Amino acid sequence: MITRLTLVNFKAFRRLELCLGPLTLLTGLNSSGKSSVLQAFALLRQSFAFDRITTPAEGLLLNGEFVEMGTARDVLHDDFGPADDLLETDAPVVGFVVEAGEPSQYIAFYDLQQPDEDVMVAQRPGLSRWLELPFQYLHADRITPAVTYPRSRQIAIDRGFLGVRGEHTVNFLRHNAEREIADGPLRHPDAISPQLLDQTVAWMQELCPGVNLQADAIEGTDFVRLSYGFGGTAGINATRRRRPTNVGFGLTYALPIVVACLTATPESLILLENPEAHLHPKGQSRMAALLSAAAATGAQLIVETHSDHVLNGVRIAVKQGVLQPEDAVVHYFQGNGAGTQVVTPRIDKDGMLQEWPEGFFDEWENSLDQLLD
Ligand SMILES: Nc1ncnc2c1ncn2[C@@H]1O[C@H](COP(=O)(O)OP(=O)(O)OP(=O)(O)O)[C@@H](O)[C@H]1O
Ligand SMILES: [Mg+2]
Incomplete structure (x- = not known):
């Protein structure tokens, strides 16, 4: 230290x-x-x-x-x-x-x-x-809700760096979705599993109850996509995925912080x-x-x-x-x-x-x- x-x-x-x-x-x-x-x-x-x-x-x-x-x-x-x-x-x-x-x-x-x-x-x-x-370093000026995010193997996967604006977080999350968070203070007791994606969802639910996340590659492109679901709280078609630009600012802005801390x-x-x-x-x-x-x-x-x-x-x-x-x-x-x-x-x-x-x-x-x- x-x-x-x-x-x-x-x-x-x-x-x-x-x-x-x-x-x-x-x-x-x-x-x-x-x-x-x-x-x-x-x-x-x-x-x-x-x-x-x-x-x-x-x-x-x-x-x-x-x-x-x-x-x-x-x-x-x-x-x-x-x-x-x-x-x-x-x-x-x-x-x-x-x-x-x-x-x-x-x-x-x-x-x-x-x-x-x-x-x-x-x-x-x-x-x-x-x-x-x-090492992670996240600037005050981070990713805002967007339709796509970059997909860099070298930065997000080989080096595990989320980007100074958190721009590689979605790709990192997609690739490491099943990585286990060790038992200890970071593991959220309400998550459905110890896996990174489920743990991220549990911490994000502290910000917005009921929210869930999905991170997918867009095949044939250099981009990945983030989508949100609001099980049970967002109208008749609660299973429908929503793009970040339609769900407010705070969730996407906080996501790199949550992932940086969870993978510490x-x-x-x-x-x-x-x-x-x-x-x-x-x-x-x-x-x-x-x-x-x-x-x-x-x-x-x-x-x-x-x-x-x-x-x-x-x-x-x-x-x-x-x-x-x-x-x-x-x-x-x-x-x-x-x-x-x-x-x-x-x-x-x-x-x-x-x-x-x-x-x-x-x-x-x-x-x-x-x-x-
Ligand atoms: N070469 C320099 N010599 C003297 N002072 C400098 C020099 N370069 C920058 N500064 C001063 O350093 C300070 C930069 O502060 P910094 O960006 O670390 O602020 P901060 O405390 O993070 O502010 P905020 O809360 O707004 O983010 C400013 O007051 C600026 O005038
Ligand atoms: Mg500052």
């Missing part, structure tokens, strides 16, 4: 040190640097992992499969300073230290003559095991942006239960969220003993226009937060105060 990340001169951060747990929530204001933390991992992964699909290069690949960050000028912190604890040099560098057991240090050099390059010459440690472990292994690293997007409040809370279950199986999840229901769902998972208090780490990014400060309120064994910084999910109270005034 990755226990700590240090960023130096990277985007909004002159320096940031962040502790990480099995389930880490990144919360806080817009544009305060939460996604940048996820991008740091994605950037290292797309640059240095063996299974990368971009051309091998001994450098930091700013534009690749996982993130498109632009040029060296874009990623170097505007007000960069010396990184002398990483390297004795006055040259401008972007630095990353990832602690998973031994710290691994990655340093990318900013070439003053070539600020618009999108590969930065980099120094990296030898083999870093965290770069090779199963004890060594997975899963980066998620806004798993709550387009879900009703109870659905958001149930997503938190699923994230907690994935972390309880041993996977590591780093999750950006704006949802107090996700936060509270994780607190409940701690109270219920699904997660130990130290397994759920919550960071609150406070931006004041001049920089970001991170506060880390701890969750105790009863799910209570030991401090409640101003601005941290306190809008309910603020609004109630105004309503009751």
Whole structure:
């Protein structure tokens, strides 16, 4: 497990040190640097992992499969300073230290003559095991309901990657429909079998009772198709399949999150942006239960969220003993226009937060105060 990340001169951060747990929530204001933390991992992964699909290069690949960050000028912190604890040099560098057991240090050099390059010459440690472990990264901007989805053997089946927009999820699900979810916190007790498709359906029913899914290849094409059924709840012809474009937005938007969590292994690293997007409040809370279950199986999840229901769902998972208090780490990014400060309120064994910084999910109270005034 990755226990700590240090960023130096990277985007909004002159320096940031962040502790990480099995389930880490990144919360806080817009544009305060939460996604940048996820991008740091994605950037290292797309640059240095063996299974990368971009051309091998001994450098930091700013534009690749996982993130498109632009040029060296874009990623170097505007007000960069010396990184002398990483390297004795006055040259401008972007630095990353990832602690998973031994710290691994990655340093990318900013070439003053070539600020618009999108590969930065980099120094990296030898083999870093965290770069090779199963990995999912789902952006905030995911697949929307569509008639078809791509069918890539290499990405979805050989590598098991769902795509940064979850665009390979339907093909992955089709191919792995019968894969068994191990007995444990992820296995849904109401599913009709331990198989992935049935388990996915059971978790999706937490969002929409009665729904079921089907993922099929469209023979003779490079596409797969997703369809929904609403047994018993959707009119006279309840067995009729419906295409995603006719069943609302939230189900399809949440599907990659559900599949990423259900297929988590004890060594997975899963980066998620806004798993709550387009879900009703109870659905958001149930997503938190699923994230907690994935972390309880041993996977590591780093999750950006704006949802107090996700936060509270994780607190409940701690109270219920699904997660130990130290397994759920919550960071609150406070931006004041001049920089970001991170506060880390701890969750105790009863799910209570030991401090409640101003601005941290306190809008309910603020609004109630105004309503009751
Ligand atoms: N080179 C740079 N130097 C300084 N700051 C930068 C640089 N590049 C980006 N930033 C700042 O980094 C921040 C990017 O934030 P990020 O995208 O991580 O936000 P976020 O917390 O995920 O927001 P949201 O909640 O809206 O998703 C912005 O405030 C942006 O101005
Ligand atoms: Mg973000």
